Structures are given as structure tokens and as C-alpha cells.
Amino acid sequence: MLEDLGNFIMNILLWLYEQVQDLVQWFFDGLEYLFIELILSPVLNALASLLESIPLPDWFTHGTVSVGSAGYFIAMAEVPAGITMIISAYTIRFLIRRIPVIG
Known part of the structure; x- marks a missing residue:
């Protein structure tokens, strides 16, 4: 109870x-x-x-970018190709480290 x-x-x-x-x-x-x-x-x-x-800047609305003399030196130093190579190297390094025997 x-x-x-x-x-x-x-x-x-x-x-x-x-x-x-x-x-x-x-x-x-x-x-x-x-x-x-x-x-x-x-x-x-x-x-x-x-x-x-x-407001948007003029270079954005016209679709062109004028970098002046810096663009010349970037083209001469092959900066876009260098960036591509660096990204490729980091990607290959990442993939190799995923292999159990090698990495």
C-alpha cells in the first residue's frame, strides 16, 4: 500500500x-x-x-583587369605555370603518402 x-x-x-x-x-x-x-x-x-x-568598380563591370607593369613581370616569370607545378607537386605528395608501403 x-x-x-x-x-x-x-x-x-x-x-x-x-x-x-x-x-x-x-x-x-x-x-x-x-x-x-x-x-x-x-x-x-x-x-x-x-x-x-x-557600386561595382569599372574593371569588374567591363570584365578586364589592367595590372600595368606587374602583368609584364608575372608573364615573364611564368607565375601561372609555377603555381600549376606547385599544386601538382602537393597533390602527388598527398597521393603518395596514402600508399601504405611507400608513405
């Missing part, structure tokens, strides 16, 4: 705990919604409109 009463009280307390937990979760979900809708959304919209108001 006493054991049944203890189980009954324990079940009521567990139910009450779950209800309080659901209420707290509902409250924090509401706060999260309010924060996103009332604070974060207007700030992000204002930031987006600010970034959209910045």
Missing part, C-alpha cells in the same frame, strides 16, 4: 517535471523566434542593403 502511494507520487512528480520542461522549452523557443525576427533579421537586411548599395 505504501509502495503504491510512493509510485503514484513519483509518477505525478515525473509528469509535473515533464510539463515544466515543456514549458521552459516553449519559452526559450519563443525567445529564439523573437530574437531572430525582431533583432537579427532587420540587422541582416540592413547589412545586405548596405552591401548592395556599394
